[in-house]
Amino acid sequence: MINAVDNRKDKFRRYKKLRKDPTPYLEALEKDDKPYTAFDRIADTADGGSFESFDLSCPELDPLNFTGYLDKKKTLEEETGIEDAIVAGTCTIGGYKTVLCVMDKRFMMASMGIYVGEAVAKAAEYAHENKLPLIIFTASGGARMQEGIVALMQMAKTSAVIEKFKEEGGLYISVLTDPTTGGVSASFAMLGDITLAEEDALIGFAGPRVIEQTIGEKLPKGFQRADFLKEHGHVDEVVKRSVIRSKLILLLKLHERKQ
Amino acid sequence: MEAIERVLAARDPGRLKITDYIDALFTDFFEQRGDRICKEDPSILGGIAMFDDIPVTVIGHRKGKDVDENITCNFGMPGPEAFRKALRLMKQAEKFDRPVITFVDTPGAYPGKEAEMNGISRAIADNLAVMSTLRVPIITIVTGEGSSGGALAISVANRIYMLENAVYSVLSPEGFASILWHDSKRRDEAASVMKLTAKDLYEFGIVEGILSEEDPTEEVRKAIKTALCDLKDKTKEEIVSERYEKFRKFDAGFLKNE
Numbered sequence: 335m336i337n338a339v340d341n342r343k344d345k346f347r348r349y350k351k352l353r354k355d356p357t358p359y360l361e362a363l364e365k366d367d368k369p370y371t372a373f374d375r376i377a378d379t380a381d382g383g384s385f386e387s388f389d390l391s392c393p394e395l396d397p398l399n400f401t402g403y404l405d406k407k408k409t410l411e412e413e414t415g416i417e418d419a420i421v422a423g424t425c426t427i428g429g430y431k432t433v434l435c436v437m438d439k440r441f442m443m444a445s446m447g448i449y450v451g452e453a454v455a456k457a458a459e460y461a462h463e464n465k466l467p468l469i470i471f472t473a474s475g476g477a478r479m480q481e482g483i484v485a486l487m488q489m490a491k492t493s494a495v496i497e498k499f500k501e502e503g504g505l506y507i508s509v510l511t512d513p514t515t516g517g518v519s520a521s522f523a524m525l526g527d528i529t530l531a532e533e534d535a536l537i538g539f540a541g542p543r544v545i546e547q548t549i550g551e552k553l554p555k556g557f558q559r560a561d562f563l564k565e566h567g568h569v570d571e572v573v574k575r576s577v578i579r580s581k582l583i584l585l586l587k588l589h590e591r592k593q
Numbered sequence: 594m595e596a597i598e599r600v601l602a603a604r605d606p607g608r609l610k611i612t613d614y615i616d617a618l619f620t621d622f623f624e625q626r627g628d629r630i631c632k633e634d635p636s637i638l639g640g641i642a643m644f645d646d647i648p649v650t651v652i653g654h655r656k657g658k659d660v661d662e663n664i665t666c667n668f669g670m671p672g673p674e675a676f677r678k679a680l681r682l683m684k685q686a687e688k689f690d691r692p693v694i695t696f697v698d699t700p701g702a703y704p705g706k707e708a709e710m711n712g713i714s715r716a717i718a719d720n721l722a723v724m725s726t727l728r729v730p731i732i733t734i735v736t737g738e739g740s741s742g743g744a745l746a747i748s749v750a751n752r753i754y755m756l757e758n759a760v761y762s763v764l765s766p767e768g769f770a771s772i773l774w775h776d777s778k779r780r781d782e783a784a785s786v787m788k789l790t791a792k793d794l795y796e797f798g799i800v801e802g803i804l805s806e807e808d809p810t811e812e813v814r815k816a817i818k819t820a821l822c823d824l825k826d827k828t829k830e831e832i833v834s835e836r837y838e839k840f841r842k843f844d845a846g847f848l849k850n851e
Binding site for chain 2: 392393395397398400448449451452455477479480481482483484485486487488489490491493494495496497498501516517519520521522523524525537538539540544545548549553557558562566567568
């Protein structure tokens, strides 16, 4: 983990100075084809240096004893600097204290197994206990096949914890990013009080290839893209990456709890 | 019996369907149709019936006995309207204090164009969220194929039982093989590693009991009776919190506790 921690610090150092006016940098980044990581997202969303990650260290979990799974995770951990497909913690955004989770598709297409499910559940529980808003940037290919039925159970678990948080007055903002599909789309991603979608993100339950095979026809251009979701009534707003932070600050202000 | 043999047994067209269980186990069944928004999707069947002397809400995937019937009920693959109907019936069960009994037998939610337009993800997510807080007992019987989110969307239950040749998995073995090995023909191998049999799920603590198939309807009757009896003295808060804990426990520690 030493590498991962150093990696993380390095990332924050790199982007901290950009905090004052990130717009030109973000606009440039939108044209960039380098992977946009959870660290990039946090640096572009949270107030500089304010993010503190939860300790989510998890024992090595391999419910199916699936050949090569733990080795693959280890390699990815070294390559990406994250333990699994999500980073979760607290931060301030425009001065508002918030619980923030960011999924990172470099890690097995950000599929959801126990680690991701647990991160979301703990984040919602922390937000609940501390009366903080919860913001999740979702991205995922769906449930993690290598964890089998236990991955499917994470859909029920995350939905239950988030529902409880929401029922007791918590604000949950879901920001759907590219791609949000399968078991993540069909659970906590779609349960936001407010749901934003990043411009051009692919969002759906079944993947386009599976749908085309099932119905035997080609899908129209733009099918399951952010604007399509807005048109069909599934998201509040489609937002460019460069304005997500300011949109979140607005929403946090609108939901501020007066003491 | 190999896992793949159970997968095939679970899919056998001659296997008992939800309609057979309703005929055998309940009386006075009244079918309720429609999502009250735009459509009746028959891939999920639901209604009110008597189980012994108590009214219950019955909900389950519907597969047909022949091709025509299967086309009508879309081979038991629900679209969003079917999940919304199920949700409507569950909320009504809560209002009238009726236990909910669900029967699971589906290849999965329908991967279609309209399903996406009409919000299938949200429909499934809503069912998961609402079932986790429903203030009446929910009892699930996995009778055939329990595949993916389409199965889970009616099985966030206090008690789950599986017939001995039923299967319950994150995806079909074909889908699993296709995603992980880019080869859906490795279905049998997928089935063997996926831990999808009733025994596997019992060991994971996902299901409470495995039901013999010698006399399936009788076994299902006994299971429902036991579960209802066990849950009837619990308060509404206890019903909700024990169900919540059942699903919350799939955390970093549960594998070690087995």
